[in-house]
């Protein structure tokens with residue numbers, strides 16, 4: 060039976076409805092509430108809200124509920140905290156590095172007050188925004204000079220655009236990387252106005268390949284850290300010091316895009332070696348670029364460290380103004396760089412490093428603490444088990460090195476053929492939580508890697524909000540078919 064249309068007179072007026080909305084107006088403001096009240100009434104008149112009508116009565120309580128849900132959903136921040144249990148510590152789609160408390164405090168202070176961003180307090184005159192960071196960067200890398208731009212892609216762009224515009228840059232074919240989010244070395248080269256000269260082959264490049272390619276239009280030799288893939292087998296790369304030597308013999312700068320770039324040796328925590336900026340500079344690199352929010356564990360930023368005269372040219376490039384970082388990121392980065400001055404306590408203070416070096420047993424304790432609650436929350440829906448798994452560093456760092464970890468694996472019960480869809484829905488239910496929980500799906504199982512969960516209660520508290528579809532509901536149709544088939 061079609062819903063009985065309300066007569067226009069039995070639809071309450073906007074003013075009348077607003078009169079009942081004092082708490083909503085107080086909370087969300089009159090303008091938004093009025094807009095949504097009008098919207099709902101419009102939808103009702105357009106026949107799109109049959110639930111607002113019972114017989115010939117207007118359903119006030121349904122109206123209130125619909126209005127509230129519209130308000131709640133618009134008031135919620137679009138970008139919000141999630142629990143990254145994907146097992147990828149530096150997940151680009153989930154915002155990469157989680158910053159330390161020191162950085163958060165510094166950002167809060169910088170954002171809520173005026174600062175000496177470009178003001179020299181000693182002289183009472185204009186200062187340089189770079190000064191807040193360049194001292195730390197030179198101290199931590201041994202570089203003569205350093206600057207910071209928006210991200211590492213911007214760093215590569217401005218370095219090439221300054222040192223090699225309308226000229227040629229020689230790069231090994233094995234290093235023409237694409238980083239997630241459309242950063243491709245060949246594209247950046249052309250945007251920077253340089254001509255890319257590829258040398259060698261995908262798997263092997265020799266020093267003589269570079270030497271033979273140097274000509275009158277060559278502006279630089281470049282090395283790109285192949286951060287998100289590894290080539291195995293019959294391979295050859297030219298060592299940094301050899302390339303630096305060749306470049307310098309021919310009067311050319313040697314540029315290195317380190318990608319992640321680390322400021323301390325990860326070996327001391329038993330992690331695979333990642334080249335440090337200091338090492339690369341010591342090998343003779345003239346300019347090194349690296350990211351702020353990868354292994355460094357800071358905010359998005361692109362660091363450029365190297366020889367003083369080259370940095371001076373880069374700083375004079377008008378692009379520098381377009382790519383500069385704001386006071387909040389400077390505050391965050393300064394706070395993070397400061398932590399590197401005390402490597403002994405770095406692990407305890409820097410979340411990225413703490414997670415990457417977290418002992419398997421400690422992760423297992425967290426998994427065991429969460430297990431009973433997750434089992435209870437998913438009872439009748441999925442079987443939950445403790446599993447060994449492997450975390451990745453992510454963001455193109457150390458792609459082949461996986462860290463032993465412990466996770467909770469949820470497998471939908473009686474899923475059979477539909478296991479793919481069932482596990483997708485289970486994952487979707489976790490994404491709908493007030494603090495969305497993001498895992499990874501692996502062979503029909505939803506896995507939460509607990510490496511990045513510090514406090515079990517953060518996850519356990521979310522579980523009470525979990526809304527799962529009734530098992531069997533989605534299988535009703537096939538079951539009926541099966542019954543019919545048996546009956547006939």
Ligand SMILES: *Cc1c(COP(=O)(O)O)cnc(C)c1O
Nearest residue numbers: 210211212238286318319350455
């Ligand atoms: C990640 C990466 C980039 C891009 O850095 P962003 O900070 O994300 O802009 C460039 N080059 C290499 C080798 C990288 O690994």
